[in-house]
Amino acid sequence: MSVRKKSADPKGVLTGVHYLDGDYAIAEGALAAGCRFFAGYPITPSTETAERFAERIPLVGGVFIQMEDEIASIAALIGASWAGVKSMTVTSGPGFSLMMENIGLACMMEVPIVIANVQRGGPSTGLPTLTGQGDMMQVKWGSHGDYEIIALSPDSPQECFDLTIKAFNLSEMYRVPVFIMTDECVGHMHEKVVIPPAEEIEIIERKWYEGPKDKYLPYQPDVDLVPFMVKAGDGYRFHTTGLTHDQRGYPVINAEAQDWCVRHICDKIRLNADKIIEYKEDETDNAEIVVVSYGITSRVAWKAIQDARKAGIKVGSLRLITVWPFPEKRIEELAGKIKAFVVPEINLGQIKREVERAAKGKAPVYPVSHCGGWVHNPDDILKVIKEAAK
Amino acid sequence: MNEIRFSGFGGQGIIRQGLILGKALSLYDNKFATMTQSFGPEARGSACSSQVVVSDERVLYPYVTKPEILVAMSQEAYEKYEPELREGGTLIIDSDLVRLKPSKRKIKIYSIPSTRFAEEIGNRIYANLVMLGFFAAVTKIVSPEAIKKALPGLVPSRYLDMNIKAFDRGFNYGLEVLEKEAQSKVEKEPKAEKKTAKAKNEGMEK
Structure with a gap:
């Protein structure tokens, strides 16, 4: 497997010992992991992450956009990620429900994105300021059809930092949306967070395709089942869609293509599960x-x-x-x-x-x-x- | 393990007190300190509290349930949180803002006109730091050095000196109060002098 490992870009790493809440630690983890695009819509109890991004991401050359809603937030992440920029958003219950449609699109398009859900009591608007863990099945099954995702669950601000880096690494490795399923208690809890020097943080980059421009197939599985990516705008001609597609990314509307396409997005996670599970x-x-x-x-x-x-x-x-x-x-x-x-x-x-x-x-x-x-x-x-x- | 609750109304810097204490303890006093907070939907004027759980080991349960120490900077907060204060615990109040109710509970009470002192320094906005200084002196849970190291980043840099001044005002007043307390004990029980002095040196039970 030709995964690229390197150490973190020091620009985004706030090395030192800090006293942070879980929400802030997620933002710092993302910046350390190389996230340079955030699109989101504020919602309690996740808003502090967005605030931290708004303050910090311009300083490291990234972009923060407050979108019109959560559906559009995921759409923006998909576009930014296809353009080669590591991207994330953060939300809670009601926003998470709105995201579901485009989360399915990200799974089908096989786009690496990271989503943190600072869970609060649900259903519906439920308990905006109080904790819950009620979205654990929604994160797995919330969008329609068969697909697979990866979800991590931190127990402290320190783990919010550590697991956000891990989330980006897994997302890049498997071309899949990865979720940080934290909750209001951890999100709003302040504790000591140690941010190591950049060279001690291992970063995994997605596999970039480097072959001839007219031969690129966005959905051709590599030996690890994960296809290569290119940057949109770099001159590669490719097509990507939420419709059932072939290896070229073009829609093919029949049972045979459906079987290949859906099994592919599930198998790349299921058959690699032992490597992913911690x-x-x-x-x-x-x-x-x-x-x-x-x-x-x-x-x-x-x-x-x-x-x-x-x-x-x-x-x-x-x-x-x-x-x-x-x-x-x-x-x-x-x-x-x-x-x-x-x-x-x-x-x-x-x-x-x-x-x-x-x-x-x-x-x-x-x-x-x-x-x-x-x-x-x-x-x-x-x-x-x-x-x-x- | 210590459970501490700061309380008052939104705008008094109650959350900030918890943040400063938690940072001071976990970054500079080699403790584990978990800070959580609760507040109403209004930004200012509503009941507000921050909670710090302090331990030599990792804090597992993050919330305060039976605090040993309650700091109350409003009548509402005092009335709301005093009943949960542990028997034998310590209540610290702003003497101008809280009127104590008659009570037979065995609790230690310390009071300071923190808001008035802050106004004397120049602005009532420093009342939270005056109170934190007083808290540090009478409880001895945190070192004054750790608090001062924790302040940069948690108060605006151009007002850092004023915040330190406010902290010192409260801290020194706390030392005076402890001194008076020790003296009055000595006068009342001259034979127990050695014991009292020892108790004073050890400070609060931790």
Whole structure:
């Protein structure tokens, strides 16, 4: 695979130790990753990211546009990314819903873009200023048709910075929209954020096509299944569309082309899932109970896990860094060895169902659910761990 | 672990107090400090609070539930948040803005006319820094050096000196209050002199 690795452009890297909230850390992560285009529409609790971009991106030679809405924001990102500029936007619940149509377009056109969703309580306008994790299934399935995306879930401002860089790298590598699924609590929480020197930040660039201008095929899969890109405006003739297309990018409206096209955009993620998936395990080896958690909830759950261990229960932790693609193989392996899973999350059981699906009935899954507006009290998670251990 | 809540109304610099304290602790005092905030939809005049959880280890639960220290700079904030203050905790108020209600709770109370002091310095806008100085002196949770290092970037650079002046005013007043407190204890219990002096040196329980 001819992926290009290099270190970050120092211009965008605010090296040092800072006290930042998650929203600001996302903006700094993006600038460090080389993002030079932001298009968005402000919405609580994600607005601070946009504000930070508006202030910072002109200083590093980038462009900030406040668009007329979220649909147009994604359209602008698609155009900028095809022009060769790393691009991102940020939003929350209602804005995320509006983005769905063009997120599908980005998947179909195979455009690297990054979208942060600072989740708040939904549905609809819900709880603008209070936290939620209710968009975890929407990010996977929200646009129509079959497609695959990558979604990451940070638990702190530091991880907002780190995972935003990772999001850009994955997006460039796989020509796919990548999502940072954070939430209001992490977004508005201030903590220490260490930004390393530029040369210590690994940046992955998309694969640029360098062959003859008249031979470029925008959808011809390489050995890693990911096609090469060119910069629009550099003299390559190519076509790209949301319609089902062939390797040239031209519409072909029949079942055979549909099968090739849709399987291609799914397989490049599914068949590379093992390389993409990241999770952190702790004491799962001889655990009776495994707590599967992500984002802010995994932090609170860690307190419950420590308390449960003090009470003599063998509890392991599996913290999802990539929520999508989902580590189903690992969940199934664990399911065969343990007594039960416990899944705390700020929704009514979205990832709990995914754990259940992956566990294939080999271990029961206990949810610790609520509808949002607050983060779990660790004692509520502890109670369910104890119940599951009985 | 310490849970601290600053409270008042929007426009008093309550969020800024939390930010400065959190930055000072986590960047210059080698602690873990997580700052969260809550405010009404109005930009100014509504109830407002910022919360800092301080620990020697990573903070897992980010919100304050039973604070050991409550700083109240408005009557509304005092009435709203005083009940959640932990038994044995510390209440710090602006004595001109908060009228204490009769209470049998075992809490330590410190008061300072922070807004008046700020006006004496030149502008009531510095009341939050006067209060933060007082807070640093009476609680000893944060070093004054760390706060001063944390200020650049969090207050406008041309007003940095004024903010430091305001902080010092509050800090020195805090030291005076502690001194008086120690003296009155000595007068009341002359035999317990050694013990009192020791308690004073150790400062607040952390």
